[in-house]
Amino acid sequence: MFVDRVLSGMRPTGALHLGHYHGVLKNWLKLQQEFECFFFVADWHALTTHFDTPDIIEQNTWDMVIDWLAAGVDPSQATLFIQSRVPQHAELHLLLSMITPLGWLERVPTYKDQQEKLSDKDLSTYGFLGYPLLQSADILIYRANRVPVGEDQVPHIEFTREIARRFNHVYGREPGFEQKAEAAIKKLGSKRAKLYREFRTRFLEQGDAGALEAARALLEKAQNLALGDRERLFGFLEGGGKVILTEPQTLLTAASKMPGLDGQKMSKSYNNTVSLRDSDDSVADKIRTMPTDPARVRRTDPGDPAKCPVWQLHQVYSDDQRREWVQQGCRSAGIGCLECKRPVIDSVLAELKPIRERAQRYQEDPTFVKSIIADGCEKARKLAEETMRDVREVMGLNYR
Ligand code: TRP
Ligand code: SF4
Secondary structure, eight states: OOOOEEEEEEOOOSSOBHHHIIIIIHHHHHHHHHSEEEEEEOHHHHHHHHTTOGGGHHHHHHHHHHHHHHHTOOTTTEEEEEGGGOTHHHHHHHHHHTTOOHHHHHHSHHHHHHHHHTTTSOOOSHHHHTHHHHHHHHHHTTTOOEEEEOGGGHHHHHHHHHHHHHHHHHHOOOTTHHHHHHHHHHTTOHHHHHHHHHHHHHHHHHOOHHHHHHHHHHHHHOTTSOHHHHHHHHHHHTTSOOOOSOOOEEEEOOOOOOBOTTSSBOOGGGTOOOBTTOOHHHHHHHHHTOOOOTTOOSTTSOOOGGGOHHHHHHHHHOOHHHHHHHHHHHHTTOSOHHHHHHHHHHHHHHHHHHHHHHHHHHHTOHHHHHHHHHHHHHHHHHHHHHHHHHHHHHTTOOOO
C-alpha cells in the first residue's frame, strides 16, 4: 500500500523542555497514529555548529531519545534512529553535492542568519554551508513525502524539492525510458491502463489538473506495481523521466504557544525553560519566582494579565472559568500572584509527572533504549539502501 511517509529530525542539543513538548512532540504523537513515521536524531547536523564539543553529542543523543520515549513517541508506531548510524545519508549527501549549485546553498536564509546569530563560532565551513543539503539527503533517502517542520525550516524543504527535481531531471532519463514506461502501463491491467493513458493525454494536451490527480490516485492504488515501475509511471504522467527522488511536502508545525518563564519564547538560549525532567520542586520554584505584571508591586495593587507571562501560561493550561477568575482577580487585586500561579504549577506538575516517571524507567534501562534505536537504525538502513541502489545505478556507480 502507498501510505504517506513522515520524516523529521531533531538536533541533540540537550534536555528537551515544555516548548519542545507543546510545539514538536505533541505533533509527533498525533502523526505517529496517522502515518508511517520516521524520527531521528540529527547528530551530524549538530556537529555542523558544535564540531568543537564532541563530548556532549552522545549524552545529548541518549537524553533526547529518552525524552521522546517519555513524551509518548512509540517505537511500535514510529521508527526511531540516529542519523550517523545510517551512513547512507552521508553517501547521498555526497552524491547530491555533485549537482548542487553553490549559489543555491548560499541563498538559503538560515545560512547567513545563523552565521550572524552564532557569531562567536566560525561557521564559514564546508559542513555548515552544506547543512540544508544534508537535510535534503535525510528526507530524500526515505522518499518521505511529508516533513513536519517549524516555520524557520520551510526554506530547507523548498530547497529539498528543488534538489529532487534537479536530480530527476538530470538522471531520470534512463535509456529506454519510454519502452519501460509502456511495459509498466501494461502491468496495470487493461482497464486501468486505458484510464491511465486517457488521464495522461488529458493532462499533457489540455493541462487538466484533475486528470493528473486522478491518474496519481490510480497509481497509488495499483498495489501490484514494483516501486521502479510506479516511479516511471509517475514521471511519465508529466512527460518527464522516472521519478527517482520524491519531492516532499512541508507539514507546517504551528508555532508553540508555550511561553518561557519570562514571557519570551521558551528556549534554552534565553534560560527560561522548564525541562521535561525537572523535579517537582524545581518546577514549582521556577514558576513561583516568575516575573508578573510589574505594576503589581504590592498585593493590593491591581494588575493587567496582558502584561504578565503567567497569564500566557493560563492560556495553555486553564479552562475558561479559571481564566475568568484570573482576569477578575488580577484586575481587582482580589487574588495575589502566588495564588494565581498555584493552578499553573499544579497543571505543569500533573503534565510532567507521567513523563518524568517514564523517563526514569528508560534511564534505568539503557540497554532497552539502545535496542529500540538499534532496531530503528536497521529498518532505516534497509530503506535507505533501496534508494541508494537506484541512485548509484543512475549515477553510473553500479559496478557489477
Ligand atoms: N534542521 C532541522 C532543525 O534544525 C533538523 C533536521 C535535520 C531535520 N534533518 C531533518 C528536520 C530532516 C526535518 C527533516 O530543526
Ligand atoms: Fe500575573 Fe496572575 Fe499576578 Fe495578574 S495575578 S499579575 S495574571 S500572576
